[in-house]
Amino acid sequence: MTNYIENKVIIVTGAGGGFGRLVAQKAAALGAKIICADIDEAALAETVQQVTDAGGTASGIATNVADLAQMRAMAKHAVDTYGVIDVMVNNAGTMPLAFFADHEAAADQWSRCIDVNIKGVLNGISSVYDQMMVQGRGHVINLSSIYGNFPVLGSGVYQATKTAVNYLSESLRVEAQGKIKVTVIRPTGVPGTALGTGVVNPDAVVGILGQNALSYGEIMAKYAEGQLSADQANPDSPQYAVLDPGYIADAIIMVINQPWGVSLGDVTVRATGDGYIL
Secondary structure: OOOOOOOOEEEEEOOOOHHHHHHHHHHHHOOOEEEEEEOOHHHHHHHHHHHHHOOOEEEEEEOOOOOHHHHHHHHHHHHHHHOOOOEEEEOOOOOOOOOHHHHHHHHHHHHHHHHHHHHHHHHHHHHHHHHHHHHOOEEEEEEOOHHHOOOOOOOHHHHHHHHHHHHHHHHHHHHOOOOEEEEEEEEOOOOOOHHHHHOOOHHHHHHHHHHHHHHHHHHHHHHHOOOOOOOOOOOOOOOOOOOOHHHHHHHHHHHHOOOOOOOOOEEEEOOOOOOOOO
16 A cells, blocks of 8 residues: 655644554654644653654644644644644544533533633644645644534533534535545544543443443443453454554544545544444
């Protein structure tokens, strides 16, 4: 397969861990030049070190995605360092699942979720838009979620932010058609990332499980204890139950690894045997 990633300049927000770190590593291994951005300077430095130790090319810049000035500085750093911006991966996000009855405990996390998940994506688009239009080509990849597919209880604010990501993405595609490719990535439940640490009320996950809450809850308990059955732990089995984060990162790499005239617009990757209903 042709390597369309080699020599591309790719910005990844939230690169200090999770999908962001994996994408940075995998893209660099294919010859991309990575700008790693994250608010956590220590985690950011670790990602850059891992990429460069493996022979890849990466530069890090501490960035709060909710701050437009910092995002513009990040984009300028990319152009100053590598000359262009080919791909912007708006990956940074938070997931403060909670019921509306939890508003006292959840208010601050909800506010930050709106800042990071909506403003962060908007700032990411705004920071690279002019450069990509001048170049005559570019690619914006926005991380949404299956939570953006349909409203359920326990995730109102988080779902609202991911629905906003979907609409921002499609509007950008229409406005910049022929110059900027736009992709929405909708991860399913992926317990192997740190995103779940932001959940305010663990019971709020029931909304994404619906009628499967009891049975899949039992599977997740086994997963936490390392007691999944061989089939449930095997990605080559249709009973594979808990998706490894690497498969989401692989999907993002697949989306980037296309000729400029081919755009993969909307991608969801699931474990075949998971219990998420959205």
